[in-house]
Amino acid sequence: AQSVTQLGSHVSVSEGALVLLRCNYSSSVPPYLFWYVQYPNQGLQLLLKYTTGATLVKGINGFEAEFKKSETSFHLTKPSAHMSDAAEYFCAVSGAGRRALTFGSGTRLQVQP
Amino acid sequence: DAGVTQSPTHLIKTRGQQVTLRCSPKSGHDTVSWYQQALGQGPQFIFQYYEEEERQRGNFPDRFSGHQFPNYSSELNVNALLLGDSALYLCASSIPGQGNEQYFGPGTRLTVT
Numbered sequence: 001a002q003s004v005t006q007l008g009s010h011v012s013v014s015e016g017a018l019v020l021l022r023c024n025y026s027s028s029v030p031p032y033l034f035w036y037v038q039y040p041n042q043g044l045q046l047l048l049k050y051t052t053g054a055t056l057v058k059g060i061n062g063f064e065a066e067f068k069k070s071e072t073s074f075h076l077t078k079p080s081a082h083m084s085d086a087a088e089y090f091c092a093v094s095g096a097g098r099r100a101l102t103f104g105s106g107t108r109l110q111v112q113p
Numbered sequence: 114d115a116g117v118t119q120s121p122t123h124l125i126k127t128r129g130q131q132v133t134l135r136c137s138p139k140s141g142h143d144t145v146s147w148y149q150q151a152l153g154q155g156p157q158f159i160f161q162y163y164e165e166e167e168r169q170r171g172n173f174p175d176r177f178s179g180h181q182f183p184n185y186s187s188e189l190n191v192n193a194l195l196l197g198d199s200a201l202y203l204c205a206s207s208i209p210g211q212g213n214e215q216y217f218g219p220g221t222r223l224t225v226t
Contacts, residue, residue: 004155032213043117043203043217044156051212090155094213098144100169101205101215103155 002027002093004104012110019063019078021107023091026072033074034092034101035065044090050074051096061085086111115140117206117218125224126194134189134221138206145187146215147179150201162187191223199225 007022025031032051036044048059055067065076074091088108092101118137126132138145144163148156158171162181176192185206191198201222205215 034214036217043219044205046214046216049212049214092155097213098161098163098168098207098209099213100146100158100161100171101148101156101213102158103148105155106153 002029002031002095002102004091004093004102006089006091006104006107008107009105010108010110012112013081014112015083016080019076019081019085019109021076021089021091021109023065023074023076023104024072025074025091025093027093027095029095032094032096032099033065033067034094035059035063035074035076036090036092036103038088038090038106040087047076047089081109081111083111083113085109117204117216119202119204119218119221121221122219123222123224125226127226128194128196130194131190131192132194132223134191134202134204134223136187136189136204136206136218138185138187138204139216142206142208142216143185144207144209145181145185146205146207147187147189148203148205149173150203150220152200156203159189194225196225199223 003026035047050067058064091104146161147159150156161169201220204218207215
């Protein structure tokens, strides 16, 4: 069984400030971890993923995330927020192979000018 | 290269009716997964198809059924619609060997009145 907990349904930051979105997971198998972004009235776009190997993964638009097995965490960060980063962010977990994704409930990021 | 496409974009149905949603996967992808995203929530896995068979199923009733065609496109059918079926229905496609990376379509917004 797998589950994802995203702490903070809403996060507000100032433009240029650090973005930190938290994700903790539970998995009975070695996890594959993903961050997706969803803009209003759109589908989901993959930001980054962790499967195996290097625990710090870099994604699109300057985002990165670090897999910490001991903490069962996969937090998403970006050094400097941009207005265009305002969106809903989802963390997801799966196993290897053709597996269903289990999503968290999402975090809405608001960027203040 | 066309991404994942879904039709229709929006749909309004009455309780008790039946609905069919369609999905064309990204070129080269042979696996299609369907997800339901209720308002303000993360996507929930409905089922997955490859080789024209349902391979995995989430916790959804038998009212939800699907099909995959030889060209890998897929349909999601929902019978006896309930008000609670109102949601964004997302289709995702993938191929094995790419770390379970799933590409999402823009979704079909279903409203049941």
